[in-house]
Amino acid sequence: MSYKFATENINYEDYSSGRVLYNQHGTTSFPVRLTSEIFQRCTNILKQDGNLGPYSIYDPCCGGAYLLTTIGYLFGEDILKIYGSDVDTTVLELAKKNLSLLTEEGLKNRAEQIRQMISEYGKESHNEALQSSLKLMNTIKHMSHRININCFTSDATKPNNINKIDPIDIVITDLPYGKIVDWIGSSNEDEAIFNLLDNMLTKLSNNAVVAIVSRKKISINHPKYKRVDHFKIGKRQIILLRPLL
Structure with missing residues (x-):
């Protein structure tokens, strides 16, 4: 995959997990350059529709909020609100600490x-x-x-569990997978992803963009969304969706 927006291979060491941003055992970081690319692809789509921001962004599987925190530093001028949620209350404490760094x-x-x-x-x-x-x-x-930050405990795969958020312009989330993190409270991964997308529908703005990061073999489909972009890097695939009006 060639980068469309994050074309310069910048040194992102200031954002390294454990350097200034907090980390703890059992949590993962996320490539900062890829974070930049995904966010810019999302905003490019929104801008084509006339939505110039600032934007509300949400990660329903935020973990330690490494992804959200780096977005806040890189694109703070473009962000009005950041929402992060996770079902794991322990990891959410780490998320609150990282988001406090904004x-x-x-x-x-x-x-x-x-x-x-x-x-x-x-x-x-x-x-x-x-x-x-x-x-x-x-x-x-x-x-x-100042970015408005809201971090809360929620299982976003369950109905009515994300009522605390206003309409969202951008969703970016790295789905749980692998040996480090996994879905909690769900034994069926496909069902969990479907429910996650389903539950977010009422919380999305009319022209929202949803960016789902997952391992390559996962199928991301929902009848109420259309795919608008899809690219792969390393072991990851990134799928950009928009809700059908």
């Missing part, structure tokens, strides 16, 4: 934690993390508005 308060707290680690351990990696936190703070301070 605020000056949260980032100041993180920088102080890093300074304490420098004082205790004196590792060069901690000095590098501090420098990254200062760069991210500069990004936050230059945003023209």
Whole structure:
């Protein structure tokens, strides 16, 4: 796959999981360049319909919210609201900590934690993390508005479990798969994906875009959505859908 939008292979080390962004055992990160490509493909479709933003974005399987947090840093000017939900209450605490880094308060707290680690351990990696936190703070301070962030526990495969959100312009989610993460509360993966798409319908704006990331062999189909884009990179496939009006 050739990138259409994230054409420059930029150094994204400031966004590395565990550097400034928090991580914990059992959670996954997501390629930042691919995140940028997906978001820009979504916004390009919306802009063609006259929706110039700022946008509301939602990840119903957010895990530690690594994907959402990096989007917030990369495209904060284009984002009005960020919603993240997950059925796992433990991992959601990590998500809240990461999304707090999109605020000056949260980032100041993180920088102080890093300074304490420098004082205790004196590792060069901690000095590098501090420098990254200062760069991210500069990004936050230059945003023209503060992003409205809402992070909550929810099984998005179950009916009426995502009532806390306003109409969404963009959904981007990396579906659970593999040995690290899996669907919770569902033994049928195809059914879980179908229900996820079904339950989101009432929460999408009229011209919303839904980007689903999954392993290549998974079939993503729903009679109330149309596919508008599809590409593959590595072991992943990315499918962009729009609700049928």
